[in-house]
Amino acid sequence: MTAQPATSIDPGARELVSGLAARARAAARELALLPRGRKDEALRTMADALVAATDRIVEANTIDVERESAAGTRANLLDRLTLTEARVAAAAQGLRDVAGLPDPVGDVVRGSTTPTGLQVRQVRVPMGVVGMIYEARPNVTVDAAGLALKSGNAAILRGGSAAEHTNRVLVEILRETLRTLGLNPDAVQLLDAPGHDAVRALMTARGEVDLLIPRGGAGLIQTVVTESTVPTIETGVGNCHVYVDAGADLAMAERITLNSKTHRTSVCNSAESLLVHEAVADQALPRILRSLGQEGVVIHADPALKDVTEQAGARWVEATDEDWAVEYLSLDMAVRVVPSLEEAIEHVRRWSSGHTDAIVTDDRSAARRFVDEVDSAAVMVNASTRFTDGAELGFGAEIGISTQKLHARGPMALEELTSTKWVVEGDGQVRV
Amino acid sequence: MTAQPATSIDPGARELVSGLAARARAAARELALLPRGRKDEALRTMADALVAATDRIVEANTIDVERESAAGTRANLLDRLTLTEARVAAAAQGLRDVAGLPDPVGDVVRGSTTPTGLQVRQVRVPMGVVGMIYEARPNVTVDAAGLALKSGNAAILRGGSAAEHTNRVLVEILRETLRTLGLNPDAVQLLDAPGHDAVRALMTARGEVDLLIPRGGAGLIQTVVTESTVPTIETGVGNCHVYVDAGADLAMAERITLNSKTHRTSVCNSAESLLVHEAVADQALPRILRSLGQEGVVIHADPALKDVTEQAGARWVEATDEDWAVEYLSLDMAVRVVPSLEEAIEHVRRWSSGHTDAIVTDDRSAARRFVDEVDSAAVMVNASTRFTDGAELGFGAEIGISTQKLHARGPMALEELTSTKWVVEGDGQVRV
Numbered sequence: 001m002t003a004q005p006a007t008s009i010d011p012g013a014r015e016l017v018s019g020l021a022a023r024a025r026a027a028a029r030e031l032a033l034l035p036r037g038r039k040d041e042a043l044r045t046m047a048d049a050l051v052a053a054t055d056r057i058v059e060a061n062t063i064d065v066e067r068e069s070a071a072g073t074r075a076n077l078l079d080r081l082t083l084t085e086a087r088v089a090a091a092a093q094g095l096r097d098v099a100g101l102p103d104p105v106g107d108v109v110r111g112s113t114t115p116t117g118l119q120v121r122q123v124r125v126p127m128g129v130v131g132m133i134y135e136a137r138p139n140v141t142v143d144a145a146g147l148a149l150k151s152g153n154a155a156i157l158r159g160g161s162a163a164e165h166t167n168r169v170l171v172e173i174l175r176e177t178l179r180t181l182g183l184n185p186d187a188v189q190l191l192d193a194p195g196h197d198a199v200r201a202l203m204t205a206r207g208e209v210d211l212l213i214p215r216g217g218a219g220l221i222q223t224v225v226t227e228s229t230v231p232t233i234e235t236g237v238g239n240c241h242v243y244v245d246a247g248a249d250l251a252m253a254e255r256i257t258l259n260s261k262t263h264r265t266s267v268c269n270s271a272e273s274l275l276v277h278e279a280v281a282d283q284a285l286p287r288i289l290r291s292l293g294q295e296g297v298v299i300h301a302d303p304a305l306k307d308v309t310e311q312a313g314a315r316w317v318e319a320t321d322e323d324w325a326v327e328y329l330s331l332d333m334a335v336r337v338v339p340s341l342e343e344a345i346e347h348v349r350r351w352s353s354g355h356t357d358a359i360v361t362d363d364r365s366a367a368r369r370f371v372d373e374v375d376s377a378a379v380m381v382n383a384s385t386r387f388t389d390g391a392e393l394g395f396g397a398e399i400g401i402s403t404q405k406l407h408a409r410g411p412m413a414l415e416e417l418t419s420t421k422w423v424v425e426g427d428g429q430v431r432v
Numbered sequence: 433m434t435a436q437p438a439t440s441i442d443p444g445a446r447e448l449v450s451g452l453a454a455r456a457r458a459a460a461r462e463l464a465l466l467p468r469g470r471k472d473e474a475l476r477t478m479a480d481a482l483v484a485a486t487d488r489i490v491e492a493n494t495i496d497v498e499r500e501s502a503a504g505t506r507a508n509l510l511d512r513l514t515l516t517e518a519r520v521a522a523a524a525q526g527l528r529d530v531a532g533l534p535d536p537v538g539d540v541v542r543g544s545t546t547p548t549g550l551q552v553r554q555v556r557v558p559m560g561v562v563g564m565i566y567e568a569r570p571n572v573t574v575d576a577a578g579l580a581l582k583s584g585n586a587a588i589l590r591g592g593s594a595a596e597h598t599n600r601v602l603v604e605i606l607r608e609t610l611r612t613l614g615l616n617p618d619a620v621q622l623l624d625a626p627g628h629d630a631v632r633a634l635m636t637a638r639g640e641v642d643l644l645i646p647r648g649g650a651g652l653i654q655t656v657v658t659e660s661t662v663p664t665i666e667t668g669v670g671n672c673h674v675y676v677d678a679g680a681d682l683a684m685a686e687r688i689t690l691n692s693k694t695h696r697t698s699v700c701n702s703a704e705s706l707l708v709h710e711a712v713a714d715q716a717l718p719r720i721l722r723s724l725g726q727e728g729v730v731i732h733a734d735p736a737l738k739d740v741t742e743q744a745g746a747r748w749v750e751a752t753d754e755d756w757a758v759e760y761l762s763l764d765m766a767v768r769v770v771p772s773l774e775e776a777i778e779h780v781r782r783w784s785s786g787h788t789d790a791i792v793t794d795d796r797s798a799a800r801r802f803v804d805e806v807d808s809a810a811v812m813v814n815a816s817t818r819f820t821d822g823a824e825l826g827f828g829a830e831i832g833i834s835t836q837k838l839h840a841r842g843p844m845a846l847e848e849l850t851s852t853k854w855v856v857e858g859d860g861q862v863r864v
Binding site for chain 1: 557658661687803816819836854857
């Protein structure tokens with residue numbers, strides 16, 4: 001998708017989005033006033049309804065999976081697309097979990113009484129209308145709808161076209177549940193139109209949509225954040241580093257590197273690069289590379305590391321600058337020996353995507369410098385990069401991981417789907 | 433300025449901005465680690481330096497004012513451009529006030545220890561490189577530099593060209609001070625190049641600039657928020673309402689309306705529209721319109737209000753829909769009688785710019801409904817709209833008033849110029 005002037009968007013697509021957004025705005029107004037009990041009841045009823053409709057959901061999903069399979073879609077994408085009975089149950093459980101979380105709406109963030117007696121408070125309120133643009137992962141449809149509902153927002157969902165039948169059925173079930181409970185079904189809507197014009201209309205619906213969250217690969221995210229005129233949050237690209245400091249416990253370094261790289265390679269918080277301080281390289285590299293090699297990780301490194309890599313039983317490929325920048329999302333890892341902590345920090349500051357970077361060390365001052373000087377959403381000391389995750393950090397849910405600095409940074413959950421409002425109560429004060 | 437593809441930006445302008453941004457990034461890295469004492473010392477030394485250089489500043493300002501005056505610039509714009517000895521002293525005092533405010537950097541926003549023993553904390557950190565685009569108001573140059581410095585950010589300032597000589601001298605003095613104190617002068621830089629390409633290069637320096645804040649008229653702000661690929665915060669357009677409810681104390685209603693409209697007409701938190709509940713219109717309108725008329729306010733209203741307006745000694749002009757939408761910034765006010773609280777809320781939801789809206793009432797449930805259902809950055813009960821102001825609400829300083837919902841809403845001060853970072857400390861934890 002290349003940038004085009006907004007005026008060239010198909011008027012039909014623009015009208016479709018404006019209609020969705022207007023209905024979402026009306027629903028959002030009702031949602032904003034809904035007490036927690038009604039929202040939680042809706043989430044639990046939705047969960048039950050999804051489980052009850054498992055056959056219908058799996059049937060629709062089979063149509064999507066078979067069409068994509070016949071079209072030669074890669075196995076890992078097909079896997080993300082596929083819903084089974086267990087996965088429907090897991091999505092339903094996700095909704096129940098969200099029902100159990102505190103409601104952020106109405107929280108008083110801060111407040112004071114001014115010298116002239118004005119009672120001032122900053123209160124958390126819903127964003128309003130939240131758009132989600134994501135790839136063909138039907139569980140995101142349920143997750144996003146649930147998090148939006150709990151935080152009092154109306155959701156406009158645009159999932160990948162490969163999941164169109166599945167998403168249609170899922171959203172129908174969620175909307176039916178809302179209707180049954182006497183709630184406005186337009187709290188959850190699907191932007192169900194083929195082609196890029198619908199997406200572009202959503203991205204440029206400034207004033208109609210309050211927030212747009214892209215979730216998916218780097219290309220999707222770049223398109224959304226650069227072309228949108230609606231406020232967006234950049235999510236998820238992760239070129240994460242593990243730095244093994246001179247002061248590292250090497251067994252811990254081995255364990256953390258292995259977990260960060262191989263626990264789940266396809267996700268944004270897995271590590272892509274390993275930096276090792278030269279003072280411990282001779283001891284650390286053989287054991288770490290052996291562990292990585294046993295898991296099938298291909299090592300991208302300078303020629304100087306060819307021998308040690310191959311002696312450790314791992315495959316070596318010569319690294320280029322591209323390797324320092326790339327998010328492999330696969331069993332590949334860029335490895336570099338650095339002469340100092342400073343050089344490690346410089347490397348991370350230059351190449352990191354600002355998602356998660358970890359240091360392994362028992363040296364307090366090294367840890368502090370790394371934490372202070374690495375400018376990323378999450379900085380780990382003696383822990384796997386895989387912990388940058390809403391559930392792991394105790395938020396109970398996650399709608400994405402922000403790699404931007406505005407509004408939200410790191411895992412985003414319910415609070416990050418809200419804004420605030422200043423309420424000022426006086427007894428006739430005027431400015432003098 | 434119309435939207436053009438980023439590729440058509442003059443390469444010289446892009447290179448200039450990239451150079452500024454790279455130097456700002458290096459300075460921001462140093463600033464982020466600077467303890468509060470050094471920052472406050474710099475702010476106080478800057479204040480002294482500005483006062484000491486008053487003659488030099490006023491001299492440069494005179495060149496700008498005389499040129500603009502000869503070009504026929506309007507009196508109110510000339511007034512905003514003009515610096516006197518007293519105004520230089522006020523700007524310096526502003527820096528001293530900022531030095532006295534708490535440092536937001538390093539604040540722990542929240543934290544916890546996870547079940548597996550990870551110690552998690554969310555720490556406030558500077559944004560990094562902050563760009564400001566504003567009109568020909570030289571005091572903004574000093575304010576913005578001071579707030580950015582205190583919050584650990586490097587500032588790239590782009591003031592209106594009408595203030596070019598003044599801004600050049602001001603920024604020179606601030607940079608000289610930083611250099612004298614052994615700090616990186618690139619913490620404060622001026623984007624000093626004529627023409628729109630420099631601005632467009634700044635707006636599209638995604639990844640080089642972390643945040644862009646426009647401050648000025650509606651046209652400037654719209655250009656920046658719709659054309660930028662750098663994250664921006666929309667500020668300041670205020671079509672603010674005062675609603676006089678059926679339950680209002682009419683003396684209070686008169687006082688608050690008058691203050692909201694006439695205390696300072698040229699600012700965003702002054703009121704532009706007055707809504708009066710029909711149950712009290714006969715009592716409220718004559719006295720409120722008389723007060724407004726005495727201050728020279730022109731009333732824009734339906735023909736049904738012509739007689740009461742003129743009998744109260746005010747000038748009446750027939751209102752069109754345009755009047756409900758416009759930010760007059762002048763001695764004009766749109767006035768409407770509404771049949772109910774609900775209609776008042778509908779009117780505000782439809783026409784308000786989402787800045788500040790006020791209700792005057794002694795009726796608790798009316799106040800609560802108004803507060804809950806009006807979707808604006810600030811909602812006032814029995815207080816003037818003029819209180820939506822960082823200093824009035826106790827923030828001590830203000831870089832603008834956000835009318836968007838993302839990141840910051842309402843008056844923005846030091847905290848709103850920061851982001852956060854997650855710091856996770858473990859003792860070898862990996863994910864299972």
